[in-house]
Amino acid sequence: MHPAPSVIIFTVLSGLGFGFLALLGIFGAQGMAAFFxxxxxxxxxxxxxVSSTFHLGNPQRALLAFTQWRTSWLSREAWASVVTLLLFAPQALSDWLGLGWGRGFGMAGAAMAVVTVYCTSMIYAQIRAVPRWHHWTVPLVFVAYALSGAMVMGAMRPFAAWALVLLGITLALHWHFGKAAFAKAGATMESATGLGRIGAVSVFEQPHTGGNYLLREMIFVVGRKHADRVRIIAMVCSVMLPALALMLIPGMASVIVAVAFHLLGALAQRWLFFAEAEHVVGLYYGAR
Incomplete structure (x- = not known):
């Protein structure tokens, strides 16, 4: 699929933000440090x-997403995010002003933050027409990025190390299963056109003389050598370099360097996540 910048920024920043909020909800901070x-x-x-709304055809209708929570993971994510942010508000106020309200709101908010990230992942994992996404590793990747990014930002070195290891394993599993996902789904040109009963099918002429939404959004081809290169960048920057920075660089500088590399790796992984998403509609156009 076409990797839209707004959706890449949405999934990366919201995951990192909710992960960091979950960390604060559990462990907290005090005074002005808590405020910042x-x-x-x-x-x-x-x-x-907010960045996710820029990918909508009519951004002013974004509020309509809240009305479809029974059937839409996007709607569930919208509600979960609002509930999460509301739960964290009294905890943030207590930490900032030293009100001593305990960690109840923070713990509840942390649980809902994980639910929010899970709902984000299910927006994609529910789509059967994209076999690479329709897999149990997709929610794991989203949650692992949120938690590992939060640990790195919080400079919780022992926890961050394990979170990064978990992220590396999750990425490897996701890429491993993703390679064979499209073939395993069994979708072919014959099944896409419904003409399999007459034999092998090939494209004689494109269905459209010009461009359309499906061609722009659903069909995107990334070369194998480029995909391999992006995978290396994602793994090295998301996992290896942040771990080395936290181990070898002293003080706050280690956190800044680790977060910068981790963010770069997350952007690379999320770009590849969309670029490699082979939609079965491409078969109809002879693009798979």
């Missing part, structure tokens, strides 16, 4: 959510 840290988490989460 909670503000950073809210800023990332909200910026990611």
């Amino acid at each position: 840290l909670w503000g950073l988490g809210y800023g990332l989460a909200v910026a990611g959510l």
